[in-house]
Amino acid sequence: MSADAAGLAVVTNQGGDSVSLVDLQAVATGALPAVREVAVGRAPAGVAVDPAAGRAFVSNAEGRSVSLVDLRSGTQTLQREVGAGPVGIAHDPVRHRVYVADWYRNSLWVLSDDGLNVVTEVAVGRAPAGVEVSADGARVYVAERDDDAVAVLDAASLQVVDRHLVGSHPFGLRLSPDGATLWVTNVLSHDVSVVDLAQGAVVATLPVGHRPYCIAFAAGRAFVSNQYGDSVSVIDAASRQTVATLPLVTYPEGIDSDGHTVWVVSWMDEQMVGIDALTLQRTATVALGRNPRGFGRFVLAE
Amino acid sequence: MPVTRTIALAALLLPGMAFAHGPTRQKSVESVEVAAPAAAVWALVKDWGGMAKWHPAVESVTVNGTERILNLKGGGKVIEELEAIDDANMSLRYRMKDPGPLPVNNYSAQMGVASVGSGAMVNWKGAFYRAYLNNDPPPEQSDEAAVKAITGIYKSGLENLKKVAEGK
Structure with missing residues (x-):
């Protein structure tokens, strides 16, 4: 485990009640062991x-x-009861908050990031899933799966200030690296909605593979994990054209990037696959725990 | 929480909400080695309307386009949709449109055949959620019940597929 916690992937193993901490430098050099559960x-x-x-x-x-895991020591340092069905989670280092979508209570929990203490609970739409926070911490985005919408919350007032209708059953979402657009996977319409945040409107709907789950950005491209398509769609972020569909993994779910390598979690095969963002070649395969998901931002770049 | 319960109940009753599910997807993965050529085993597996020839729980199959209705021995029907079939890789993919008596929700699966020496290896991989859509499921609609049911179907099916393919 690298001492400074850089170059790590933190993947949730839903069937193993654990997270796999993957040392990406050790994976690259072939050093063992690279994974700690x-x-x-x-x-x-x-x-x-x-x-x-x-x-x-x-x-x-x-x-x-909700658990707090210290990546330097590789231990869970705190666990606090939160709601009825916490799923999507995002951290805001500006306001020192953790936002947690509650699948059953149709709400967004706001926690302090140090003690995981509840600040408040905000009502949102039905079956809230993915959560994203703008880089300045001013806006919070929540995919409201059963309302086919994305809620926009003002972080200062914690009010829903806008709502975008997207495709059918939005689940994962990710802000583009420039923060100008929000990309949302629609599980049942098999496409991605691109929301222009300045215009406050959906400006593109891009067909992808079957049952898209989440999105990562690297090298000017968006990478979309298609759960039931056993593939990753690669989309040029500027032209919004699909440039490749990679048939690499079975039931791909969580997807994230360190900027060079895109890491995709294969739920069925219980491994994480590394894809070079430029060459689109598979560069690494790492064994994970049982039924891994990795829903959210799970990679710390080096 | 009465409101949530009402929603969960509505989801069970309304076919349009069949994609609602709890938070934890489950899986069953089973395989069997068969002492028969992979191509012959694949011919059995890919026969979308032929499941009654090898699965001991299936009485008969009605095919309607890419959809099949499995009429189960002892009653009950399962409706499945073929989503993809890949002859080159000897694999197919399908999902359940209606699980009938099975305690699962949002079920999808893959079956594949690989050549191993002069024989074959058959893999069956399923992904599904439990029947109960909310927290705190009753035992018969729990994660464990779902995994037990599907694993049982896979094991008994593969065991008999092996017998049929080997001509025993």
């Missing part, structure tokens, strides 16, 4: 890394709790 709460799904503090926040869907 750390116990968290029951059935963890969502994850949000905090690179500056070397820690990760994990939603334990069945445990109805």
Whole structure:
């Protein structure tokens, strides 16, 4: 494990009640062991890394709790009960908050990032899933799966200030690296909605593979994991044209990038696959725990 | 929470909400080695309307385009949709449109055949959620019940597929 927690992937193993901490430098050099499994709460799904503090926040869907994992020591340092079905999770280093979508309570929990204490609970749409926070911490975006919408919350007032209708059953979402657009996977319409945040409107709907799950950006491209398509769609972020469909993994779910390599979690095969963002070649395969998901931002760049 | 319960109940009753599910997807993965050529085993597996020839729980199959209705021994029907079939890789993919009596939700699966020496290896991989859509499921609609049911179907099916393919 690298001492500074850089170059790490933190993948939730929903069937193993654990997270796999993957040392990406050790994977690249072939050094062993590259993976350490750390116990968290029951059935963890969502994850949000905090690179500056070397820690990760994990939603334990069945445990109805949130875990704080210290990545330097590789231990869970805190676990607090939160709601009825925590799934999507995001960290805001500006306001020192953790946002957690509650699948059953149709709400967004706001927690302090140090003690995981509840600040408040905000009502949102039905079956809230993915959560993203703008880089300045001013806006929070929540995919409202069963309302086919994305809620926009003002972080200062914690009010829903806007709502975008997207495709059918939005689940994962990711801000483009420039923060100008929000990309949303629509599980049942098999496409991605691109929301222009300045215009406040959906400006493109891009067909992808079957049952898209989440999105990562690298090298000017968006990479979309297609759960039931056993593939990753590669989309040129500027032209919004699909440039490749990579048939690499079975039931791909969580997807994230360190800027050079795109890491995709294969739920069925219980491994993480590395794809070079430029050449689109598979560069690494890492064994994970049982039923891994990695829903959220799970990679700390080197 | 009465409101959530009402929604969960509505989801069970309304076919349009069949994609609602709990938070934790489950899987069953089973395989069997068969002492028969892979191509012959694949011919059995890919026969979308032929499942009654090898699965002991299936009485008969009605095919309607890419859809099949499995009429189960002892009653009950399961409706499945073929989503993809790949002859070159000897694999197919399907999902359940209606699980009938099975305690699962949002089920999808893959079956594949690989050549191993002069024989074959058959893999069956399923992904699904439990029947109960909310927290705290009753035992018969739990994650464990779902995994047990599907694993049982895979094991008994593969065991008999092996017998049929080997001509025993």
